[in-house]
Amino acid sequence: DGGITQSPKYLFRKEGQNVTLSCEQNLNHDAMYWYRQDPGQGLRLIYYSQIVNDFQKGDIAEGYSVSREKKESFPLTVTSAQKNPTAFYLCASRPGQGAGNTEAFFGQGTRLTVV
Amino acid sequence: RKEVEQDPGPFNVPEGATVAFNCTYSNSASQSFFWYRQDCRKEPKLLMSVYSSGNEDGRFTAQLNRASQYISLLIRDSKLSDSATYLCVVNFNFNKFYFGSGTKLNVKP
Numbered sequence: 001d002g003g004i005t006q007s008p009k010y011l012f013r014k015e016g017q018n019v020t021l022s023c024e025q026n027l028n029h030d031a032m033y034w035y036r037q038d039p040g041q042g043l044r045l046i047y048y049s050q051i052v053n054d055f056q057k058g059d060i061a062e063g064y065s066v067s068r069e070k071k072e073s074f075p076l077t078v079t080s081a082q083k084n085p086t087a088f089y090l091c092a093s094r095p096g097q098g099a100g101n102t103e104a105f106f107g108q109g110t111r112l113t114v115v
Numbered sequence: 116r117k118e119v120e121q122d123p124g125p126f127n128v129p130e131g132a133t134v135a136f137n138c139t140y141s142n143s144a145s146q147s148f149f150w151y152r153q154d155c156r157k158e159p160k161l162l163m164s165v166y167s168s169g170n171e172d173g174r175f176t177a178q179l180n181r182a183s184q185y186i187s188l189l190i191r192d193s194k195l196s197d198s199a200t201y202l203c204v205v206n207f208n209f210n211k212f213y214f215g216s217g218t219k220l221n222v223k224p
Binding site: 040041042050090104106109111 | 119123149156157158159160161164202204210211212213214215216217
C-alpha cells in the first residue's frame with residue numbers, strides 16, 4: 001500500500017542524547033515536512049524539503065537537523081541542543097509544486113519523551 | 116498575532132445537532148485552505164479542502180471568505196464519531212502550511 005511511515009511510534013531519550021526519527025514515503029512525493037505538536041497546540045514546522053538533497057529551516061529548526069539523500073526518506077535528528085524535545089513529531093509529504101495546491105499526507109507520528 | 120487562529124472549544128453538542136467552526140488567517144496572500152481532523156494521539160487526516168465557491172461533502176460544508184479572511188466548517192446531523200479536534204490549515208506558499216491549534220468537538224448521546 002502507498003503511504004508514509006514513521007518509526008518508531010514511541011521513543012524515549014535520555015537527556016544529552018541525540019536521537020533520529022525515521023520517515024519513509026512510497027508516494028513518489030517530492031516535498032516532505034517535519035512538524036512538532038505539543039499538547040493543545042497546533043503543528044509547528046521544523047524543516048521541509050522540496051527535492052532530494054535540498055532542505056530548508058522551518059519556524060522552529062533550532063536543535064534539529066535533517067537530511068534528504070533519497071526521495072523517499074527524510075530523517076529528523078533531535079540533538080542535545082533541543083532544550084524541550086518531548087513532543088509528538090509528525091512527518092508529512094505532498095506532490096511537487098507542479099501538482100498545484102494539494103494537501104499534505106501525514107505519517108502516524110512519533111511520540112518522543114525525554115527521561 | 117498567530118498566522119491562523121481558531122476557537123479551541125470544546126464545543127459540546129448533542130447528537131443530531133448542527134455545529135459550525137470558524138478560523139481566521141492573517142495573510143491575505145494565502146493560496147489554499149483545508150480542514151483536517153485529528154483524533155486523540157493520532158495524526159491529522161484531511162477532512163476536506165476549501166474552495167473559493169464553497170464546497171460540501173455529505174454532512175460537511177466548508178466556506179471561504181477572502182474579504183474577511185476566514186474559513187468555516189459546518190457539520191450537520193452530528194454523530195458521535197464526529198468527536199475529534201478539527202484543524203484549520205492555510206497554505207501561504209507552496210511549502211508553508213500554517214496550522215491552527217484546533218477546535219475540539221464533543222458530540223454527546
